[in-house]
Amino acid sequence: xxxxxxxxxxxxxxxxxxxxxxxxxxxxxxxxxxxxxxxxxxxxxxxxxxxxxxxxxxxxxxxxxxxxxxxxxxxxxxxxxxxxxxxxxxxxxxxxxxxxxxxxxxxxxxxxxxxxxxxxxxxxxxxxxxxxxxxxxxxxxxxxxxxxxxxxxxxxxxxxxxxxxxxxxxxxxxxxxxxxxxxxxxxxxxxxxxxxxxxxxxxxxxxxxxxxxxxxxxxxxxxxxxxxxxxxxxxxxxxxxxxxxxxxxxxxxxxxxxxxxxxxx
Numbered sequence: 001x002x003x004x005x006x007x008x009x010x011x012x013x014x015x016x017x018x019x020x021x022x023x024x025x026x027x028x029x030x031x032x033x034x035x036x037x038x039x040x041x042x043x044x045x046x047x048x049x050x051x052x053x054x055x056x057x058x059x060x061x062x063x064x065x066x067x068x069x070x071x072x073x074x075x076x077x078x079x080x081x082x083x084x085x086x087x088x089x090x091x092x093x094x095x096x097x098x099x100x101x102x103x104x105x106x107x108x109x110x111x112x113x114x115x116x117x118x119x120x121x122x123x124x125x126x127x128x129x130x131x132x133x134x135x136x137x138x139x140x141x142x143x144x145x146x147x148x149x150x151x152x153x154x155x156x157x158x159x160x161x162x163x164x165x166x167x168x169x170x171x172x173x174x175x176x177x178x179x180x181x182x183x184x185x186x187x188x189x190x191x192x193x194x195x196x197x198x199x200x201x202x203x204x205x206x207x208x209x210x211x212x213x214x215x216x217x218x219x220x221x222x223x224x225x226x227x228x229x230x231x232x233x234x235x236x237x238x239x240x241x242x243x244x245x246x247x248x249x250x251x252x253x254x255x256x257x258x259x260x261x262x263x264x265x
Contacts, residue, residue: 019055
């Protein structure tokens, strides 16, 4: 890899830790688009999943038992269905199609984060149920498979419940942990090994991607430390605006296929 790609990947992986430390809300969504620029779409999602699973352990420790378990009951059946659908779709998409899909998800995520306060400031408190939990879970499974980007769908289900902030964050942490661990076997096993059509046509996590994940892993706890430090020193609101601007630009780059990294070569 050339140094611009390494820089993009390192910056992205560090943001796993920053996001897991609770700084900046859904800033973890920036991780996948940046890594796609560095590695390509299928390689990026395979490299990132073990790192996300490791990062979840830090968050679980901090938010232990500060969650609403009933949300998992409503969402996880749909998540499993969505992951199965997602691995089939990702196996049939070309790298260019995946770039566009991830770019669209990134732009929609940034738009949602900007508008969510207005969307959910009015209306009655939402009582979670299976009728809405199943389709939301399916949406989470599909978007998480393509871009590790289930945040907007999860927020649409959790925010109207008006949960206390620590319970909302803790529930999100537990939910994303479960989603990431559900994806692991579907990313590691391909259809040919078990002859089961529910798995991806080709494994997304291989010995090569896992080796790369291990190399980048030290940046995850470093990012956690950075997130804690940023929480103490800087205004989150200004920082978030900058990151969402970067996310919008990155999403557009993936869609129009402009070689942004070439500027640094």
